[in-house]
Amino acid sequence: xxxxxxxxARIGILMGxxxxxxxxxxxxxxxxxxEVPCEMLVLSAHRLPDRVAEYARQAEARGLQILxxxxxxxxxxxxxxxxxxxxxxxxxxxxxxxxxxVDALYATVQMPKGVPVATVAIDGAANAAYLAVEIxxxxxxxxxxxLKALRQAERAKxxxxxxxxxxxxxxxxx
Ligand code: AIR
Numbered sequence: 606x607x608x609x610x611x612x613x614a615r616i617g618i619l620m621g622x623x624x625x626x627x628x629x630x631x632x633x634x635x636x637x638x639x640e641v642p643c644e645m646l647v648l649s650a651h652r653l654p655d656r657v658a659e660y661a662r663q664a665e666a667r668g669l670q671i672l673x674x675x676x677x678x679x680x681x682x683x684x685x686x687x688x689x690x691x692x693x694x695x696x697x698x699x700x701x702x703x704x705x706x707v708d709a710l711y712a713t714v715q716m717p718k719g720v721p722v723a724t725v726a727i728d729g730a731a732n733a734a735y736l737a738v739e740i741x742x743x744x745x746x747x748x749x750x751x752l753k754a755l756r757q758a759e760r761a762k763x764x765x766x767x768x769x770x771x772x773x774x775x776x777x778x779x
Contacts, residue, residue, distance in 0.1 A: 614644040616737055617669045618730075619660070619686065620699075621649045621676030628699055628728055629675045635734035639751055641741070644669075650676070650685040657682065661689035671737040674722075675730055677701040680709035683722040693740055695733040696722040 616636060620629040629645065636643050650657050664672060664686075672690070674683035675697030683696030698709035706727035714724040725732045742749035 613668070614642045615668065615670045615741065616641060616643040616734075617660070617664060617672045618643055618645045619648050619657075619672065619674045619682060620645075621647070621651075621680065621682050623647050624701075625675055625677065625699055629673075629697065629730050632673050632675075632697070632730040632734040635731040636738070638755065639738050639748060641738060641748070648682070650681040651679070654685065657685045658689045661686040661692075664690050665692055670741060671695065673697065673730070673733045673737060675699050675733075677706065677709050678704070680712045683713050683724075684716055684720070687716065687720050687722050693737075694722050695736055696724045697730045697733050698724065698727045700728050 618629055618632050620626065626645075626647070633643055633645055646660070648657050648660060661672070669692060672683075672686050672692055672694045674686050674694060676682040677699035678701065680696065680698055683694050687694040696713035698706050698713045700706035700709075702708065710724070710727055713722055716722045723736065725736065738748065738752055742752050
């Protein structure tokens with residue numbers, strides 16, 4: 606997927622470095638199945654702080670509804686975005702560096718009262734997208750229907766696999 610500042614994007618996916626791309630692309634891939642338009646951008650809270658603030662301040666007027674932000678190590682990207690807008694911000698701590706994501710997890714999740722960042726698991730970019738869809742689905746009936754249908758289809762797939770396993774399970778139990 607290309608870096609894009611898509612017109613009509615409802616979700617902004619940001620990351621601290623080009624080296625985060627493959628991990629954060631999982632969020633865009635998850636959004637694709639819901640046909641939710643998104644844009645992806647590399648913007649470091651430390652290397653380009655003014656740009657990060659500017660992006661967050663303009664996000665709502667540009668039609669964005671939720672921001673997803675991932676970075677590794679001292680991850681301040683999600684917090685910096687949250688500080689500059691009132692859109693929901695979902696933070697993705699990324700693995701890497703000497704502490705392999707635990708540093709990013711703490712930096713992302715420990716926000717001060719009044720400026721929250723909803724934090725998902727280390728490298729949990731796909732779940733950030735699912736959470737974003739769940740939030741948007743509150744006000745979007747077709748999206749809610751798609752979300753429920755997908756959850757149901759996944760459950761049915763697992764149920765079918767369970768049925769296939771059953772003779773084997775019985776054999777083992779004998
Ligand atoms: N990073 C970049 N600016 C601020 C932070 N926290 C993070 C990136 C990446 C890691 O530092 O999100 O996960 C290493 O970045 P790079 O560009 O050196 O590969």
